[in-house]
Amino acid sequence: MEKKTFQLFHSDVEPLTQWQNLGEADFAPATEQEKVSMVEEHKSVSYWKDAWRRFRANRVSMVSLFVFILLLLFAFVGPSFIAYSYEEQYREAAKLFPFEKTEAQEAAEALLAEGADGVLVTNLLPGSQTYLKKGNYYITARNGKTIAFNLPKSKEKIILVLESEKTPALWYVDQKAYLSGTYEKTEIETTDAPAENAAELKLTTSFFPHIFGTDSAGRDLLARCMYGTRVSLIIGIVAALIVLVIGSIYGAISGLAGGAVDFVMMRIVELIYSVPDVLIVLLLQVVLKEPLQKWFDASQGGIVKAMSDLGVGVVSIFITFALLYWVGMARIVRGQVLMLKKQEYVTAARALGVPGGRIVKRHLIPNCVGQLVITTCLQIPSAIFLESFLSFLGMGVSAPMASLGSLCSDALDVLQNYPYRMLCPAIILTILVLSLNLVGDGIRDALDPRLKK
Amino acid sequence: MTLYVLKRIVAAFFTLVLIATITFFLMNAIPGSPFMTDKSTPEQIAKANAKYGLDQPLPVQWWRYMTNYLRGDMGVSLKMQEGTEVTKILFGQGKFELSIRVGLWALLLAIVLGIPLGCIAAYNRGKAVDSVLRVLTTFGVAVPSFVFATLLLLIFAVHLKWLPVLSNSLETPASYVMPVLSLALYPSCYIAKLTRTSMLDAINQDYIRTARAKGLKTRRIIFKHALRNSLIPVITYLGPLAASIVTGGFVVETTFSIPGLGKYFISSILNRDYPVIMGTTVVLAALIVIMNLVVDIAYKIVDPRITLTAKED
Numbered sequence: 001m002e003k004k005t006f007q008l009f010h011s012d013v014e015p016l017t018q019w020q021n022l023g024e025a026d027f028a029p030a031t032e033q034e035k036v037s038m039v040e041e042h043k044s045v046s047y048w049k050d051a052w053r054r055f056r057a058n059r060v061s062m063v064s065l066f067v068f069i070l071l072l073l074f075a076f077v078g079p080s081f082i083a084y085s086y087e088e089q090y091r092e093a094a095k096l097f098p099f100e101k102t103e104a105q106e107a108a109e110a111l112l113a114e115g116a117d118g119v120l121v122t123n124l125l126p127g128s129q130t131y132l133k134k135g136n137y138y139i140t141a142r143n144g145k146t147i148a149f150n151l152p153k154s155k156e157k158i159i160l161v162l163e164s165e166k167t168p169a170l171w172y173v174d175q176k177a178y179l180s181g182t183y184e185k186t187e188i189e190t191t192d193a194p195a196e197n198a199a200e201l202k203l204t205t206s207f208f209p210h211i212f213g214t215d216s217a218g219r220d221l222l223a224r225c226m227y228g229t230r231v232s233l234i235i236g237i238v239a240a241l242i243v244l245v246i247g248s249i250y251g252a253i254s255g256l257a258g259g260a261v262d263f264v265m266m267r268i269v270e271l272i273y274s275v276p277d278v279l280i281v282l283l284l285q286v287v288l289k290e291p292l293q294k295w296f297d298a299s300q301g302g303i304v305k306a307m308s309d310l311g312v313g314v315v316s317i318f319i320t321f322a323l324l325y326w327v328g329m330a331r332i333v334r335g336q337v338l339m340l341k342k343q344e345y346v347t348a349a350r351a352l353g354v355p356g357g358r359i360v361k362r363h364l365i366p367n368c369v370g371q372l373v374i375t376t377c378l379q380i381p382s383a384i385f386l387e388s389f390l391s392f393l394g395m396g397v398s399a400p401m402a403s404l405g406s407l408c409s410d411a412l413d414v415l416q417n418y419p420y421r422m423l424c425p426a427i428i429l430t431i432l433v434l435s436l437n438l439v440g441d442g443i444r445d446a447l448d449p450r451l452k453k
Numbered sequence: 454m455t456l457y458v459l460k461r462i463v464a465a466f467f468t469l470v471l472i473a474t475i476t477f478f479l480m481n482a483i484p485g486s487p488f489m490t491d492k493s494t495p496e497q498i499a500k501a502n503a504k505y506g507l508d509q510p511l512p513v514q515w516w517r518y519m520t521n522y523l524r525g526d527m528g529v530s531l532k533m534q535e536g537t538e539v540t541k542i543l544f545g546q547g548k549f550e551l552s553i554r555v556g557l558w559a560l561l562l563a564i565v566l567g568i569p570l571g572c573i574a575a576y577n578r579g580k581a582v583d584s585v586l587r588v589l590t591t592f593g594v595a596v597p598s599f600v601f602a603t604l605l606l607l608i609f610a611v612h613l614k615w616l617p618v619l620s621n622s623l624e625t626p627a628s629y630v631m632p633v634l635s636l637a638l639y640p641s642c643y644i645a646k647l648t649r650t651s652m653l654d655a656i657n658q659d660y661i662r663t664a665r666a667k668g669l670k671t672r673r674i675i676f677k678h679a680l681r682n683s684l685i686p687v688i689t690y691l692g693p694l695a696a697s698i699v700t701g702g703f704v705v706e707t708t709f710s711i712p713g714l715g716k717y718f719i720s721s722i723l724n725r726d727y728p729v730i731m732g733t734t735v736v737l738a739a740l741i742v743i744m745n746l747v748v749d750i751a752y753k754i755v756d757p758r759i760t761l762t763a764k765e766d
Binding site for chain 2: 271274275276277278279280282283284286287290291381385388389392393394395405408412415416419422423426429430433434437438
């Protein structure tokens with residue numbers, strides 16, 4: 001009876017119980033080949049490799065990672081593919097619908113179609129100027145020849161046309177007259193040698209479309225959306241890093257120290273936690289603006305320069321995060337440290353006399369990293385969310401700087417007539433937040449499968 | 454229990470004092486005086502400061518604010534409606550009522566929509582319905598409220614012209630639709646996600662197996678036995694929910710031009726009307742803090758497994 005149960009549960013052990021039957025051959029040393037085949041192949045897989053494998057298996061997070069990378073390209077590489085910058089104003093081209101052309105552009109395109117080498121439309125130049133100032137200019141034609149000329153009087157709203165193969169080679173036409181159909185070419189005398197103070201003029205051979213249209217100040221919306229995405233991303237990432245640094249240091253100290261220190265530190269966290277953040281954030285935005293501006297104007301360090309480039313609104317968002325939003329991170333890190341402190345391997349290390357710093361470095365940090373990465377990743381979309389919220393209420397980023405939130409806010413007043421101005425940044429913002437959230441969820445599931453919901 | 458409740462009330466009170474203090478010092482850190490305009494002379498500013506006691510040292514001003522608040526006196530507006538009592542501005546002109554009306558409807562909608570959706574998703578786990586709901590709720594959590602609000606505005610007010618563009622004072626039922634919907638979007642999706650997760654947790658419990666062994670119908674098990682216990686995490690979310698509705702109120706009131714508390718708060722900050730900033734902050738913060746307090750107490754009543762005297766961690 002007893003033997004039967006034994007066999008039932010340990011059937012693979014059975015040959016050993018028949019040890020009496022072993023022959024002499026069974027005691028021969030194993031050959032090299034046999035030895036190799038006995039070792040089971042277990043390639044050691046590192047934590048990160050394992051996580052990456054799990055992440056790749058998750059289709060939703062892979063797709064959102066792809067979308068996120070596309071958005072990164074859109075924000076950081078995209079601007080070099082379009083002809084407009086986020087802050088240049090094209091006065092004549094204000095309030096255009098997507099792909100809509102101005103009259104001046106249509107006229108110029110007609111001239112180009114008639115065989116002009118290049119044109120210059122004075123009122124499609126960036127800035128508020130719609131005229132060509134008097135003075136000396138030169139143009140480098142397509143065949144390499146330099147064509148220089150002098151403009152004795154400034155000319156408003158003209159189209160300058162170069163036809164290098166014909167005579168007259170250089171002439172201009174009044175834009176209004178051309179559009180009404182009755183135009184006459186006004187010839188400009190040219191020379192080969194430019195005068196000393198001559199300015200170079202670049203002629204246009206084709207017009208880059210305003211793909212998303214333009215805003216009320218004549219700024220290209222696509223360029224602004226790209227720039228806004230970049231600003232929003234930078235804000236999200238920097239804010240998450242700030243939270244990571246402050247939160248994890250605070251939480252780690254609190255968890256490691258324990259006792260009275262821990263108690264006091266956690267009461268502080270609880271207090272900050274219970275403060276309704278948005279009320280204080282709104283106040284902070286207004287409070288910080290002027291002192292920051294003063295500080296930026298007064299000092300000239302490398303970091304201060306970089307910060308003043310970002311603008312007061314953005315920096316005050318960072319400060320807000322540094323002041324209020326680290327508490328969640330601190331709680332998580334403290335919880336992790338407390339849990340890890342009680343693990344047997346830490347006790348063992350301590351019993352072996354390993355110094356505290358080494359325990360932190362070898363045991364606590366590597367085991368916390370997953371949780372830190374997860375929390376930081378999920379912090380990015382929430383920072384972007386908060387920034388867009390503030391900018392929407394008119395308290396974050398201010399023009400000519402753009403963030404996705406401020407673009408939406410600018411578009412709110414003209415929503416009825418120009419809905420696309422709201423739609424473009426709003427859709428980008430939604431996709432950005434959504435993809436980051438899904439990537440964050442994927443990273444959480446990959447790094448810590450226990451948390452999977 | 455009584456001790457616990459008392460302790461929580463005292464803590465909530467101190468939180469409010471802290472918030473009022475932070476607000477007080479923050480708004481005094483805003484550069485410039487509320488009376489500074491292009492035309493005003495230093496003498497005029499000094500006179501106005503003296504009139505409203507702004508020339509006294511900060512701690513004295515702070516103490517005056519605190520003691521007056523305990524008496525229910527929130528001071529008078531310095532700028533936006535000069536001389537009017539703040540309590541009258543907030544409560545007497547319908548601002549608070551407007552915000553509360555929209556907020557409560559949104560709260561109700563979020564609960565009424567979120568919990569059943571979560572149950573349905575859990576009930577159909579892994580099926581098409583679950584996937585559709587998951588996509589919808591994920592979107593709902595990711596879409597910023599102002600984007601959703603303006604989309605609604607664009608579609609239903611501008612294009613289809615079914616609903617009014619400006620909600621103003623919410624005189625007609627139609628003017629409620631968009632503000633309430635956009636305010637309820639995030640919380641209802643969040644609640645749906647939360648309910649689904651906790652419902653799935655509850656389904657794996659022993660008592661569900663017992664109910665199943667007794668031969669009860671799945672529907673009855675889910676909606677009676679599992680639902681009751683999976684509502685506990687939803688209750689804990691009601692605190693943050695109140696905060697999110699207050700926050701969302703700022704955006705919604707701006708978008709639909711509702712003259713409520715949120716809109717007024719933002720213009721009071723921009724106008725540096727100290728007593729109004731203080732008053733609005735304290736009222737809104739009190740809403741959130743009291744909601745948290747109620748939730749904390751309700752939580753312990755609903756779930757007896759949590760010992761009342763144990764210190765929370």
